[in-house]
Amino acid sequence: MAERLVIIGAGMAAGRLLDHLTEEAPGRYDITLINAEPRGTYNRIMLSPVLAGETRYDEIVTHDDAWYARHAITCRFGERVSGIDRAAKRVHAPGGDVPYDHLVIATGSSPVMLPLPGADLAGVIGYRDFEDTEAMIAAASRGGRAVVIGGGLLGLEAAAGLAARGMEVSVVHLMGHLMERQIDPAAGFLLRKALNDRGIRVVCSAVSKEIAGENGHVRALILEGGTELPCDLLVMAVGIRPTTALAKEAGLEVGRGILVDDQLHSSDPAIYALGECVEHDGQLFGLVAPLFDQARVLADVLQGREAAFTPPEVSTKLKVTGCDIFSAGDFAPAETREEIVLSDPARGTYRRLVLEEGRLKGAVFYGDSRDSGWFHDLIRTGADVSALRETLIFGPADPQPLPAPYGGLCSLTA
Secondary structure, eight states: OOEEEEEEOOSHHHHHHHHHHHHHSTTTEEEEEEESSSSOOBOGGGHHHHHHTSSOGGGSBSSOHHHHHHTTOEEEETOOOOEEETTTTEEEOTTOOEEOSEEEEOOOEEEOOOOOTTTTSBTEEEOSSHHHHHHHHHHHHTOOEEEEEOOSHHHHHHHHHHHHTTOEEEEEOSSSSTTTTTSOHHHHHHHHHHHHHTTOEEEOSOOEEEEEEETTEEEEEEETTSOEEEOSEEEEOSOEEEOOHHHHHTTOOBSSSEEEOTTOBOSSTTEEEOGGGEEETTBOOOSHHHHHHHHHHHHHHHTTOOOOOOOOOOEEEEEETTEEEEEEEOOOOOTTEEEEEEEEGGGTEEEEEEEETTEEEEEEEESOOTTHHHHHHHHHHTOBOGGGTTTGGGOTTOOSOOOTTOOSEEEEEO
């Protein structure tokens, strides 16, 4: 008799887990998938192209109704789980309780909404799911002005998409340069210039103070110091927070996320956690690569195989409004490290490598991310690059200097 497997959440990590189980162990589990969103798994990474009008929602769906039916998966979409009875091994949901032998909590994360005065006004939204994307598309169809709070990956993608749909967009960022977690100030300067050239206003080192409204709708964002940025739409993209309320109410151990071991077990041996809601060895995970690794490990564990999750070395590669960005590893300065920098500000290109004891520790590229996979592998494997020292910045096995736009300065600093 098939064991009963219940999965709460149909995000990308849960979708990848189902891919593995249906391919490798068909029929082993009687699977019920419960999701608060009224749909199954779609590629959340591709919401930005949907917002920008470059693709349609139906093109980013990875698991449609026919897929779930083909694999005999019971779908309970549009239902928000209200509780977990661990003693009885039952999940409480509006459509009725669901018993389980194994439970996977994959509730993902929620956008952080700043507790500013006026945050409850109409026209103030986060940016996390398809409903948020639809709301932005609807707002953009009416034209007007938008303010995006947050100059990270998601905020810039939101800004680019809204600008592509004809809105006048301003980005407000707390830190001194954009994407400070992924790129350094030099690359941040080039990115800001490129956005300004495309008509997107960028305000850095800015503290949001209040959201002003009129007739119950957002009218402007007011910064400390009194600067007022008029807007018809305000998007908060200041980060995400693991969704852990359900696990906490069930009595599972929770820190910043649901605490799991190397096999993705929670503090209850019958319950696993997966994806952005997870905290493993003090780390949270917001990029897709470690989430897919978790799904691979959990699929093995559910099939009785030995497996252990080890967080991978991740990289960021972003193309937003034509800005080509790559970042990987650790590029913070230290006395034991040296840098190789190739910069051509006039052409908007920049490369920075950080080396320590003959190994590549970090890389930041702007304007040309060719060979980024090769550099990422060097960081991930910790390979000795001492013999490549003089030509490393030009990429793999290339005896010729890179063509223009790499005609600028090449500097080596310790």
